[in-house]
Amino acid sequence: MKNTIWAFLAIILIAACSSGPSANEMMVSGNVKGLKKGVLYLQHIQDTALATLDSLVIEGNGQFSFTVPVESPEVFYLYLKKEDHNEVNDRIVFFGEPGTVTIDTKWNTFDINPTISGSTTHEKFAEYQDVLSKFNKKDLELFRAKMNPEILRDSVLVDSMDALLNRNALRSVLYSLNFALNNKDSYIAPYVALYEVPDAKKIYLDSIYNNLSAEVAASKYGLGLKKLLDTKTE
Template sequence: MKRIAFIITLLIVSSCAKDNSNFTLKGTIKGLKKGTVYLQKIEDSVLVSVDSIKIIGDKEFQLQTHLEAPEVFYLKLDKQGEENNLIPFFAAEGVTEINTTLKNFFMDAKIKGSAQQEKLQEFKLMMDRFQDKNLDLIRDNLEAQRNNDTIQIDSSLKEYNNLIVRKYLYTINFAINNKDSEIAPYLAVSEIPDANLKYLDTINQALPPEIKTSKYGKELQGLIDERKKE
C-alpha cells in the first residue's frame, strides 16, 4: 500500500509540474523507430531529467517543464539502452524546436527557439572556425616534427598560443557585447572560467541587474568570489 501511495504521489507531482509548465520542447528524430527522449538540466553538477517520453513508431516528440529563468537544457536520446550524444540548447519561456536524425543525433540538430539560443549558435559558429584553425596547426606541427623542422615547430607553437589568446578575447568581447542577455555570464563560466580575473570582473561589471541576478549571473559572481580567495 505504501508503494502504491508513493507512485500515486509521484504521478500527482508530475501532473502538477506539467500543468505549471511554461516551456515546451518539440521536434522530430528522423530514423528513430523506438527509444526514449529526455529533457535534462544540470543541478548540483549532475544532469537530471525533468521530463521524458517513450517513442514507438513516431519520430515526433514533445516535452515540457517550468522555467524560473532562461537556462541551458539538454535533449538526450536513449535508444534501447544505448545512450546517444546530448544536444545542448538555451531554453527560455515559450517553445523551442529541435529537428535531428538518429544517425547523427548531435551533428544534424537544427534548433529554433530563444533569443539566447540564437546568440549561442552565433558564438558556436565562430568557435568552430577556431577549432578548424586549431586542427590545421596540429597537422602542421606533426608534419614539422616528422621533418625535424624546428623553425616550423616553434612557429606552429606560437600560432597555437596566439589562437588561444584570440579565442579568449573573442569570448570576452562577445560576452560584453551581449551583456543584456544571459548568454554573457553563461559563456564566462562555461568557456573561460580560468581567464584572467580582471576580464571576468569586466564582464561581471557590465551586466545589468536583471542579468546579474540570473542563474548564470550568480554563478559568475560565485566564480569570481572563489577565484579571489585563491
C-alpha cells in the same frame, strides 16, 4: 443540464491542454524524423552533474514534447538513447528559456544541424558557437601540422607552430571575452564567462559581470559568475 455541464468541463479541459507553457515553464517539442524506437531524455546541469528532467519512450512516432519549469534561460541537452547501443552523436545542446522551443532533426543525424527555434538566447548561443568552432578547427589543423614528422625533427619549426597555436588560443579567448561584453542583455554573456573563459583574469570577468543587465545578473549563470568572482584573487 447534465450534458451542458459535461460540455463546459470539456471546453475547460481543451483550453488547459492547448494554453501552452506558463510564464516560468518551457515546452520543448518537435520531431525526430525516422525514429521508430528509442528513449528521449531532457537534461541539464544541476550542481555540476548532468541530471535528467524528463524522459519519453518513443515507439513508432518521432514526435515528442516536454514541459519543465525554468527559472531563467540555461543550457539544456536533448539526449537520444537509440536501440543501436551507440552513444556517439546522440545529444543536442540548446539554450532553453521560458516559452515554446521547437527542435526538429533526424534519427540518423540527430545532433548534426538540428533545426531549433523559439529561443532568442539560443540564437545568440548558435552565433557564438559558430565562430568558436572556427577557432577549434584552426587549432586542430595547426596541431596536426605540428605532428608532421618533418616538423618534429626541426625545433625551430616546432617553436613556430607552438607560437601559432598560442596565438589562435589567445584569439579564441579574446573573442569570448568581447562577445560576453558586447551582449550584456543576453543570458549568453555570463554563461560564456563562467564556462568558456573561467580562467581569465578577474579584471576581465569583473567587467563582464558589472556590464550585465540587472535581470541577467540575477539569472542562474549571472549568480554563478558572481560566485566565481568571489573566489578569484586576481
